[in-house]
Structures are given as structure tokens and as C-alpha cells.
Amino acid sequence: MNCPSDGTLQARLDGELGAAELKEVNEHLASCSSCRGRLEQIQGQTERVQNALSGLAPVGETVDAARALVRFRAALDDQLEPKRTWMGKLFAPRLRPAWGALALVCAVAVLLSVAPARTFAEKILAMLRVKRITVVSVYPPRTEARTDQRTAKMLSQLISDNVVVTMDAGKPQPQPSAVAASKLAGFDVRTIGQLGTPQKILVNGEAAFQMTLNRDRMQAILQEAGRSDIQLPAAIDGALVAVHIPRTVFTAYGNCPEHVAHHGPPSQRPDGGLNEPTADNNCVFMVQAPSPTVSVPPNLNISQVAEAALELAGMSPAEAHSFCQTVDWSSTLVVPVPGNISSYQTVSVDGVTGTLISMPSDRNRYSLLWVKGGIIYSLNGHGDPNQALNLAASLSD
Amino acid sequence: MKPAHAQILILRASGFSYKELADIIDAKLGGIGTMLNRAQTEFRKSYVELHGKEEEL
Numbered sequence: 001m002n003c004p005s006d007g008t009l010q011a012r013l014d015g016e017l018g019a020a021e022l023k024e025v026n027e028h029l030a031s032c033s034s035c036r037g038r039l040e041q042i043q044g045q046t047e048r049v050q051n052a053l054s055g056l057a058p059v060g061e062t063v064d065a066a067r068a069l070v071r072f073r074a075a076l077d078d079q080l081e082p083k084r085t086w087m088g089k090l091f092a093p094r095l096r097p098a099w100g101a102l103a104l105v106c107a108v109a110v111l112l113s114v115a116p117a118r119t120f121a122e123k124i125l126a127m128l129r130v131k132r133i134t135v136v137s138v139y140p141p142r143t144e145a146r147t148d149q150r151t152a153k154m155l156s157q158l159i160s161d162n163v164v165v166t167m168d169a170g171k172p173q174p175q176p177s178a179v180a181a182s183k184l185a186g187f188d189v190r191t192i193g194q195l196g197t198p199q200k201i202l203v204n205g206e207a208a209f210q211m212t213l214n215r216d217r218m219q220a221i222l223q224e225a226g227r228s229d230i231q232l233p234a235a236i237d238g239a240l241v242a243v244h245i246p247r248t249v250f251t252a253y254g255n256c257p258e259h260v261a262h263h264g265p266p267s268q269r270p271d272g273g274l275n276e277p278t279a280d281n282n283c284v285f286m287v288q289a290p291s292p293t294v295s296v297p298p299n300l301n302i303s304q305v306a307e308a309a310l311e312l313a314g315m316s317p318a319e320a321h322s323f324c325q326t327v328d329w330s331s332t333l334v335v336p337v338p339g340n341i342s343s344y345q346t347v348s349v350d351g352v353t354g355t356l357i358s359m360p361s362d363r364n365r366y367s368l369l370w371v372k373g374g375i376i377y378s379l380n381g382h383g384d385p386n387q388a389l390n391l392a393a394s395l396s397d
Numbered sequence: 398m399k400p401a402h403a404q405i406l407i408l409r410a411s412g413f414s415y416k417e418l419a420d421i422i423d424a425k426l427g428g429i430g431t432m433l434n435r436a437q438t439e440f441r442k443s444y445v446e447l448h449g450k451e452e453e454l
Contacts, residue, residue, distance in 0.1 A: 007431025016415040016430065042434065049437045052444065053410040 001028050009039050013046055166242075167208035172250065175201040178396070185247040187290060187375060193394035195284060198251040208244040213237060222312065230311050233304055239297055248289035256283035284381035284391065290374055303327075349392045350377070358385040368392060398443050402436035409433055 004012075004025050011017050012025050029035055175181040181201045182189040191198055215237035222230050303324045310320040342359040347368070349356075354370030354377075366385040369378050379388050401422070408418055418433075419426040 005431060006434045007428065009430075010434040010437075011415065011430030014409075014415065014430070014433070045437050045441055049406065049440050050410060052440070053406060 001025075003032060003035050004028060006038065006042060009035070009042050010046070013039070013043055163209050163211045165207070165209045167206055167244075169205035169207035169245070172202040172204045175203055177201070178251075181249050181251075185249050185288075187288075189249045189251070189288060190286075190377075190395045190397070191251060192253060192284070192286065192379075192391050193396055194391055195253040195394075198253050199256065200250075200252040202250040202252075204248040204250065206245065206247050208242065210240060210242045213239045213241065227312055230308050232308055236305070241297075242295040244293040244295075246290040246292065248287060250285065250287055252283065252285040254282040254284055256285060282382075284379070286380070287376075287378045289376050291371070291376055347389060349389060350395065354392075356385055356388060398436075398439055402432075402439050405429075405432055406436045406440055 001024050008017070008021070008025060012022065017025060029039060173184065175184060178189045178191050178198070178201060181203050184203045189201070213236045215232055215234065218232055218236075219228075222228060222232070306327070307317075307320045307324045310323065311317055315323070342357055342362075344355050344357045347354050347356045349368060349370050350372050352370055352372050354368055357367045357369070359365045359367075364382050364384070365380070366383070366388050367378060367380045368385075368388040369376070371377070379392055381388065381391075405418060405422060408421060413421065415426055415429040418424075418429050424432065
């Protein structure tokens, strides 16, 4: 071999060379006095520098934090394929507004997973019920896929460490008819008359979870996502937030891909992307669910927290601030949609005001969202977005 | 000293492996030896400038 670099010699001294390289380097050293001299020189320098550094006062927090981070990351790396629990699915990295009510639940959970307060009494301190949906355009910063994936892994690790599932949704239960599904779900399941009988009806079980917030860790995730500029309120540390998600009904029409029919949100590929429905399918699916209930401590300043969340989604701090002033956070769910790939409009649907989101760049995917009678609806498919309104008009009562 | 050099020296002195260092500073594992070596050289120079001599180092 050629003479090894100083870096390679350094690694040899530090015992950090792989077996094959170590053998090669040692063989070379045996026959090269000049490299042996360099090795000796580097060894001397290493010892002196280490001595000097070992005399330093304990480095303290910086190193502890870094050590914690690296352990954290190592754990994540071991977990190449994060567990795809129902919770994991809710937090899929690129979960889109098109996934309707599930995305809403996700947004509520994420929104409230960064909420302030110190203690959480057993009593319900505040209840959030969604009465209105507001859609807002955001322009997510372009980040490398690798960063996205790592952030998602950290998030998923955070969730598995800090979230206690108090009620597991279990596997979705297939139902033979809308009537049967209504009975199980506890509310009237509606079907799209124009499309006839749904090919599949699934009822997702009731689910509940609690999360104790850890501000340092959340801040570390923000940093990982390249947004160390966003500061979470100090008061969120230690707060306990409880989320209850009632039974959710999923109806699929037409040629829906298996994962849509079985799991609702798309499954995640190992590369972090999502398995998308094929372009030629005529799948239409609906999600219907009563509003999730979120219990939060009384001194929760949701507006402040929402500002941070919207900034993370890509809003400027000024935009996020002024937007947050206009929203009643106790009853409104805000759905951020990426402005560069989708557009939305307010429409009249089912006798109420809804939002029609269209994503021309994503094979004309559309998603129609509305809330009526305490139930959140989303109707999703591909094609002309106006089709969503036609389909909604034929909904059973 | 360059902050990156100071960081890697402190981390190494704290007992992190090359692999861990590569993860922390988001660098390639193969470049860690070189970076540490340069950091040490820079540290030595700075130390000498500061103290005027190297014997105590």
C-alpha cells in the first residue's frame, strides 16, 4: 500500500481501524521507517493533547447532551424500520391532508403534543372538540430526504418513549354493511349513494393515549429538522396531554389498493416514501369520525404552541403569529397544506361549509373535508376535484 | 481554534467512538481520523501560542 495518511495513522492509534485495514497498515509500517516515525509523532501528540484535555474541568452539560443524543441516534439507527403501530401511522412523515380525518387526528395530536403546563390532575382540565376546520397554506422548507427520515425516526422514538397508550385501537374490524358499522361505531355511518355499496367498510377501534412532554427532546428534534430557531415554551416540559380518539369508520369504493383498504393511511416504504395508490385506480374512500377529545392542562397556551407548529410547517414567524391571533383554538382544527403542491377552496357541502383541497401534482388527488353534527368527514379520490362535491351530494342521510 | 475542531476533541476526550463522532457531527466515518489529527495539531499550536512552550503539554 501507499503510505497511510495521518488520519489513518490516527485511527490506528485510536484502535478504530477495521481488521482488514489494520492488517494492511501494520504490514506497511513494518517496512516503512518514515511512517513509523510519523506514527510515533502522532502518538506523542495524541497523548499530550489527551493529557491536556483530561485536566479540564468536567465538561458538563454539553457533553451529556451530546452523549444522550448519540445514544438516542444509535437506538434509532438500530430501529431501521420503526414499528408501524397505529400511532406510528398517524405520525408518518409525509402524512398528507388527503388522508382526511386521520390527518386531522394527527394534526390535533401533534398540535397538542407541544402544549404547556406542569401538572395534570385526574380531572379533565380542558376539552377540545373540533367544530370547524381551517386550512392554511404552508411552504415547507426543502430538506434532504435523509434529514426528513431521521427526524421522523426521532419523532417515532419520542412517541414510543413518551406516549402511553391507554386504549389500543387493535385491528380494524371489517363490517358487512353500513348498518352494522353504525352499530359498532356508535354513530350513523353514511355511504355515497352514487357509488353504490362500499367494497369495504372498516371500523377502527377506540384509541386513547397520554403523553408526557419533554421539552429538551422536542427541541432536539426541531434542531434535527433544521429549525433550532423555533423555541418551544418552557412551560410545556412535564405537561401531560391526553388524547381520546373515538371509533373511526373507513369506507372504500372501487379499486382501492390493499393498504388503503386495510390501514387507511398509506404504508411507509423503507426509503421513507409512501406506497401510493396506482395512477389508474378509481378508488374513492371516506373517513368518518367523531371529533377526537383532547385533555390539556388549564394553563395551556395553545396559540403559542400552534405558532411553533405552523412555523415548523413552513410559515414565517410573522405569518404564524398573525394567523394564530385569528383562530379560536378551543374548537378549530387547523390543517396545514403545502402551498406549492396543493390548493384549497372553501365550498358548500352537506349543508355546511367545507374545504376542498386539490393536489394536481399528485395525480389529481383531492380531499374534501367538513364537520357536521360533531362528525368529521373526509372524502378522498383522484380526478376532477368537483367530483368530490357531486359524490358528497349523494351521501345517505 | 475552529469550533468544529474544539468540538471533536472534547467529544473524543469524553469517550465517544469514531462511529459516534461521525453520527454527532454528521461526517463520514472515514474522515474522523483525519479530522481528529488536524484538530490535535491545531490544539497543540494554539496551546503553544498561549503558553509559549510545549513542555507542559
